[in-house]
Amino acid sequence: MQYIFLVSLVLLTGCSDALVRVMPYEKEYFAQDKMSLSPLAQRAEQESHIFLIREASAGGDSSFQGGCGCR
Amino acid sequence: MKSLFISLMLLVPFLKSYASSLKDSTTVGLNSYNDTADVQVYSPTFSLMKTLSKNFLIGVKLRVDTIAAASFKNGGSPAVVDVVTGASPKEGTFEEVRYAPTLTMAYEDTNNALSGGVYYSTESDYEGRAFFINYTRQLNEQNTAIGIGISQSDDTWIPAFDRNLPRDDRKEGKIDMSINQLLSPTASIQFIYSLMYSEGFLASPYNYVKQDTFAKFEKYPETRTAHAFAFKGIVMLNDRNSINYSYRYYADDWDISSHTVSTEWLSDFGSSVTSGLRLRYYSQSDAFFAKDVGAYGLDDQYFAVDYRMSAFDSYDIGIPFIYKPSISSPYKVTASIDMYQTTENAYIKNWYDIDKITAVYTTLSIEYDF
Numbered sequence: 001m002q003y004i005f006l007v008s009l010v011l012l013t014g015c016s017d018a019l020v021r022v023m024p025y026e027k028e029y030f031a032q033d034k035m036s037l038s039p040l041a042q043r044a045e046q047e048s049h050i051f052l053i054r055e056a057s058a059g060g061d062s063s064f065q066g067g068c069g070c071r
Numbered sequence: 072m073k074s075l076f077i078s079l080m081l082l083v084p085f086l087k088s089y090a091s092s093l094k095d096s097t098t099v100g101l102n103s104y105n106d107t108a109d110v111q112v113y114s115p116t117f118s119l120m121k122t123l124s125k126n127f128l129i130g131v132k133l134r135v136d137t138i139a140a141a142s143f144k145n146g147g148s149p150a151v152v153d154v155v156t157g158a159s160p161k162e163g164t165f166e167e168v169r170y171a172p173t174l175t176m177a178y179e180d181t182n183n184a185l186s187g188g189v190y191y192s193t194e195s196d197y198e199g200r201a202f203f204i205n206y207t208r209q210l211n212e213q214n215t216a217i218g219i220g221i222s223q224s225d226d227t228w229i230p231a232f233d234r235n236l237p238r239d240d241r242k243e244g245k246i247d248m249s250i251n252q253l254l255s256p257t258a259s260i261q262f263i264y265s266l267m268y269s270e271g272f273l274a275s276p277y278n279y280v281k282q283d284t285f286a287k288f289e290k291y292p293e294t295r296t297a298h299a300f301a302f303k304g305i306v307m308l309n310d311r312n313s314i315n316y317s318y319r320y321y322a323d324d325w326d327i328s329s330h331t332v333s334t335e336w337l338s339d340f341g342s343s344v345t346s347g348l349r350l351r352y353y354s355q356s357d358a359f360f361a362k363d364v365g366a367y368g369l370d371d372q373y374f375a376v377d378y379r380m381s382a383f384d385s386y387d388i389g390i391p392f393i394y395k396p397s398i399s400s401p402y403k404v405t406a407s408i409d410m411y412q413t414t415e416n417a418y419i420k421n422w423y424d425i426d427k428i429t430a431v432y433t434t435l436s437i438e439y440d441f
Contacts, residue, residue, distance in 0.1 A: 021211070021212065021214055022214055022253045022255065022256050023212075024212070024213070026256040027213075027253075027256065029256060029257055029307050030253075030259070032313075033337075033345055033393050033395070034307075034312075034313040034337035034338070034339065034345050034347075034393075035257075035259075035305055035307060035313055036305075037259075037261060037303050037305055037315060037317075039315075039335075039337060039345075039391065039393065040391050040393065040405045040407055040434065040436075041405075041436075042098075042100050042102070042116070042405055042407075042434040042435070042436035043389075043391065043405070043407040043409075043434045046102045046104075046114070046432060046434050047387075047409070047432070050104060050411070050430070050432055051353075054379070054385070054411070054413070054428070054430070055329070055353060055355065055379060055385065056327050056329070056355055056358070056379040056380065057297075057299070057319075057321040057327070057329040057331065057353075057355060058245075058265070058267060058297065058299065058321070059245065059247070059263075059265030059266075059267050059297065059298070059299030059301075059319075059321060060263055060265055060299040060300065060301030060317075060319035060321065060331070061247070061263060061265075061301065062205070062218065062220050062247045062249050062263055064188075064190070064201070064203040064220070064222050064245075066171060066173070066190040066192050066199050066201050066224065067192065067197075067199035067201065067224045067226040067241065067243060068136075068169060068171070068192050068194065068197060068199060069169075069194055069196050069197030069228070070138070
């Protein structure tokens with residue numbers, strides 16, 4: 001799995017110059033809530049906690065989840 | 072090899088997706104969770120963020136979980152379990168309150184964002200302590216963002232009854248590395264890799280395997296190493312509609328692996344309301360030490376009764392809601408309601424005496440920028 005990430009890193013950082021460059025004045029849409037990868041912060045925090053309690057998997061998000069006795 | 076990889080990654084100037092300007096804000100919220108295993112949780116939340124200068128911010132968050140849960144059933148013998156756990160039933164339930172404050176600090180300039188904090192959690196039978204640090208670096212005129220997040224916890228079990236655990240600690244370390252890339256003015260993508268390591272007493276001190284001739288408390292391996300790789304994307308379909316999607320693959324050295332896919336459609340309804348629909352599917356395999364219910368023997372090294380050690384799938388369907396009176400308004404209200412359901416599972420039947428778990432959870436928050 002590390003290799004997948006490493007390849008992604010190299011491709012995106014090394015080849016990003018070749019990608020379409022989005023200029024600052026073209027970024028207005030990313031200021032909208034519906035263009036956020038986590039449009040509801042409260043829900044993201046709550047469900048991360050619930051999925052940690054109800055499922056055996058974790059990770060794949062860059063948020064912090066502290067420990068509790070319900071896990 | 073793993074250490075070399077981590078060392079190399081730490082040398083790369085890292086990331087997060089969006090550089091958001093620091094601002095003074097306060098948020099109050101209320102979350103709820105109810106399921107068919109008779110667990111009810113209501114969680115008021117509060118946060119206050121205050122800028123010290125253009126580049127620095129400090130903040131505090133508080134979450135309080137008020138938990139009411141029915142006595143563990145374990146195949147319909149709750150009286151036995153209550154004796155074992157020492158929980159004090161109140162009209163068939165026991166109650167618990169958890170307090171979890173977090174202190175945060177953040178620094179941000181044009182191309183760098185650094186944040187960190189400390190976390191503490193206390194409840195009657197568990198104490199959690201952790202710190203976390205995140206760094207994000209914007210590249211290519213803020214078209215690319217790379218980042219790293221590190222967290223480490225050092226928790227302690229304090230069982231509600233007099234039980235000498237083999238060890239009473241649980242430590243968890245996590246490293247997240249991410250790359251965000253804008254693909255066009257209306258699309259972006261994110262890759263995340265997580266490395267997780269747990270050590271200590273990783274089972275529940277209350278769960279036990281009960282068979283005809285013996286009963287044994289759960290016992291898991293004392294270490295666990297896990298990896299997760301995820302990609303997420305978002306596309307604006309037109310001025311009013313967007314879709315985000317994600318996939319995660321997870322694998323650990325307990326032989327549990329899982330796939331998670333999720334997609335959400337969001338649409339503007341008028342100038343103030345955004346809502347839509349979210350779907351999520353999850354599927355996991357079982358741990359190498361999970362056996363069929365009733366199949367454990369006294370000679371087994373590990374014992375599991377928690378259904379999370381078994382194979383199952385789950386589904387989630389939810390409705391999000393965002394209300395912002397106007398673009399310039401300092402207020403924003405968000406809300407959501409989701410229904411979550413597992414597939415039928417013999418472990419769930421054995422412990423909770425129900426075929427599957429169905430849950431409904433909600434969130435509500437009011438944010439004010441001042």
